[in-house]
Amino acid sequence: MTASTPLQSPSPTEDPLDIEHVRRVLVRLEETIIFSLIERAQFCINAVVYEKNAFGDVLAGHSLVGLMLHETEKTHAQLRRYTSPDEYPFFDDLPPPILPSLSFGRVLHPNNVNLNARLREVYEHEIVPFICPPGDDQQYGSSAVNDINSLQALSKRVHYGKVVAESKFRRDPAAFEEAVRRGDADRIATAITDLPVEEAVLARVKRKADTYCRELTPTNPDVPLADAVATIYARWIIPMNKDVQVQYLLQCCAD
């Protein structure tokens, strides 16, 4: 058992909704996210990789990143990635798993919350220009490979909000019941918000990113990468994670 055993590990001794388990997963995901953003930031923005049909007809209507993401998700779907309750695809036309299913037990209520379309938009048009040097270095394939890694890590972090919300709800259903019954998203958002925890996350991410960026030559001196990573958490990751929590609770906890 590793210190960072993800949700899908069907360990008989560890409850995937236990708040300490959830916390360990989220803390370890910080490395995955920071490493993948550092890797992407060594290449220029290369905006052409996000443009549909930028290379003529060869990309079948996708952008270069879209094609690579789609092909990657097809393979991962066959290897049952999206049967896990903490993995959500960007595409909905994926093949069924070829591996036998794992049993996860009932972790989450059935729901269709998926913020990946918004995440991809934000990533391609706000996060990449925020961390990468401007311009085009023709490293399209390398950029795209790191985009896939970053998008998958960010998606997992954002959608872990479902697990966080389910865990909070089970500990204290009364705190949410009336707001959920009324469909009051603002009140649910207030109930799930814990500002001291958010501040602790941001401080830890900033400290880690400072450490991990220390050896690197800055590629985009206008925005130091360690500061950029903390800002990405504050501006996009934490808010989208909270949106997932609210949408999940609205869908799932009214019964």
Place this chain on the structure above:
Amino acid sequence: MTASTPLQSPSPTEDPLDIEHVRRVLVRLEETIIFSLIERAQFCINAVVYEKNAFGDVLAGHSLVGLMLHETEKTHAQLRRYTSPDEYPFFDDLPPPILPSLSFGRVLHPNNVNLNARLREVYEHEIVPFICPPGDDQQYGSSAVNDINSLQALSKRVHYGKVVAESKFRRDPAAFEEAVRRGDADRIATAITDLPVEEAVLARVKRKADTYCRELTPTNPDVPLADAVATIYARWIIPMNKDVQVQYLLQCCAD
């Protein structure tokens, strides 16, 4: 232009064989390798992902990692990854590129040096057991995704030996000519070896890995990960890179 512009960037101002350029690429690749090994090491060895047909007939004769690597290389080949002089595939039945070719100029002599079969063997059976906690945590997909990232990073580092060798040869052809003419691999190996440089690489990798592992909870207390990364450089990466240099010089510089 980033500090780590890889070889394939057809910049008019930077010679891909310039020794300072080569050095910058290799130094930046250290992050890619260390990050990918840290990511893999959070999961158990999961030996089953390296066993052919471990899941019955569904993997088409591959292991789980083999299937994912093959599918990944098919997509990357279509996006012209292996037209770059510093990228070599593990499989030889890949589709042609769908993107138009980039012009790299003549960087390397034509050659068929490819140590990926040996690298994959070493990685799956020596490196993974060296860095990962023993046992099986059922995180097969996550392990395999990180295996692909690690294998691709290690392959690039090992095969960069071709660029290193070409650069050394062009600076001082006389130092190699007789050994190459005689096919004397041992003498070529001596001529390309620079022990102070190797020691500096190992010291830098150890320092970086110490930094990058500082925030992590050790998953395999028997082998501290930072020490393991430095050992992997000393035991496998540097020797295989030198093998590539020798084989390349034997094939290419006899004319």
